[in-house]
Amino acid sequence: MKQSIFNQFIPTNLLFGCGSIKKLATEQLPGKKALIVISSGTSMRKYGYLDQVIELLAKNGATAVVYDKILPNPIRSHVMEAAALCKQEQCDFVIGLGGGSSIDSAKSIAVMACNPGDYWDYIHGGTGKGQPTSGGALPVVAIPTTAGTGTEADPWTVITHEERNEKIGFGNASTFPVLSIVDPELMVSVPAHLTAYQGFDAFFHAAEGYIARIASPISDLYALKSIRLLYQYLPTAVTDGANMEARSNVALASTLSGMVESTSSCTSEHSLEHAMSAYYPALPHGAGLIMLSVAYFTAFAQVVPERFMQMAEAMTGQRSHDPMDFVHALAHMQKACGVSELKMSEWGITEADLPRFVQNARENMGALFGLDPVALTNEKFLQIYKDSFR
Structure with a gap:
């Protein structure tokens, strides 16, 4: 053992x-x-x-x-x-x-x-x-x-x-x-769209921390609890902002995700988003993460399949036999929160920006790439941007 x-x-x-x-x-x-x-x-x-x-x-x-x-x-x-x-x-x-x-x-x-x-x-x-x-x-x-x-x-x-x-x-x-x-x-005063962006930021802190190479038994506890709470309560907090049960559980999940960041770490998804909002500061951080997330997590699903299935089970409460169950549950959650159709182009980002985003992410937040479950090439990260671009 x-x-x-x-x-x-x-x-x-x-x-x-x-x-x-x-x-x-x-x-x-x-x-x-x-x-x-x-x-x-x-x-x-x-x-x-x-x-x-x-x-x-x-x-x-x-x-x-x-x-x-x-x-x-x-x-x-x-x-x-x-x-x-x-x-x-x-x-x-x-x-x-x-x-x-x-x-x-x-x-x-x-x-x-x-x-x-x-x-x-x-x-x-x-x-x-x-x-x-x-x-x-x-x-x-x-x-x-x-x-x-x-x-x-x-x-x-x-x-x-x-x-x-x-x-x-x-x-x-x-x-x-x-x-x-x-x-x-x-x-309770936070508008619905910002509630969604912020809630997904917490979600990705937890999910990235769960697949990071430095995840620990302690960070795993915080991460799975945060993931479970957000899947269950964030859609309600978005659609009914006055629902205090939902607000309280989303707040708890966010604090738990901060504890994940103190005991594990984000991975390169955050580096990729930081590059986007470094050039386009009007882009909300959570929105950028949402746009990258399906392609990003798909790229790692087969690398640490057990971790992905465990996250899927935390979200849905159902037994998972496929790591892509997590990605499907993530897409469902984004649809339930009204953020599944976000487009980079709405914030002025063009396809010509994507190669410099990869370079910027490596140069400025390169340390997080070393915490990914497996090292990916710049070409692969460029493909994640391209797959996410709309």
Whole structure:
């Protein structure tokens, strides 16, 4: 019998459940003055989430400054601008409030509030210099209002260098949130199409983590549970956003998928998508993953057939004898969520872009290719793009 060898390190105090946001008023905070990082959109103010957080912080003896420029695909210049504000205002912790882009940005801002130079000095891949973040990072509090990235339970942050079309992940022990509050009641305002995109991002974190070469018995538990919950509840959350049972289970699945990212890893599907949204930043990350997914997973189905059949069984509850059962269940799930007809061309992508996407993915997020179940050639990845193109 093969022995299991694995590490688990998730040092985040996680508060989960409806109404848990209220605990921000009583939970021990990592500082007295927060930089609250939110998106450039209107939802955090429109639905009262920002005011609620500021009020709860005040009850807990903390003040706040707000940075509100974060884009759906966050960029390096905003990280640097917000870090400067953080230092100027002498904030001693950072709160990411909103979707994965805001929480990811909060992590990167927390790093640059404690380290000199440019954010890209510390990035591995692309033109990054790969220097150590010897200054550590300010403590981060994550308050997600979407269910997708699981960034509340992992150290990862993805930022784009907008001048170089480099979209690269980064993270270390200091970028884990010290406190994460996951309250599904904050997620009911997410529109149906974004609920679907975000939910599938969580799904692919789990599925990629399950087939990754570094999957462990611990990550497998998180992954299969996340996959099962999303297959069962995401279509309902998309069609009936006020259904709290569905919202809560999708939120749980997203957090579990973040734990997968802390104990296993994404594979090259994420590298392929990062290349797409590096050039076309209006493309939602989850939408890009959805468009690639059927061709991508088909390419690996016969490589680790047992893993694919196990994922299919987690989804459908039925015995699987064919690894393609997973791909068929995935296609069914996408249809049920109304995202089976997404087209790259709707975001301006052309077939001429596809070869440079392969090159960009290799150059900037090449490490994930090494975690695939088997190494594929650039020609094969180009074929995955072509098969996905519409």
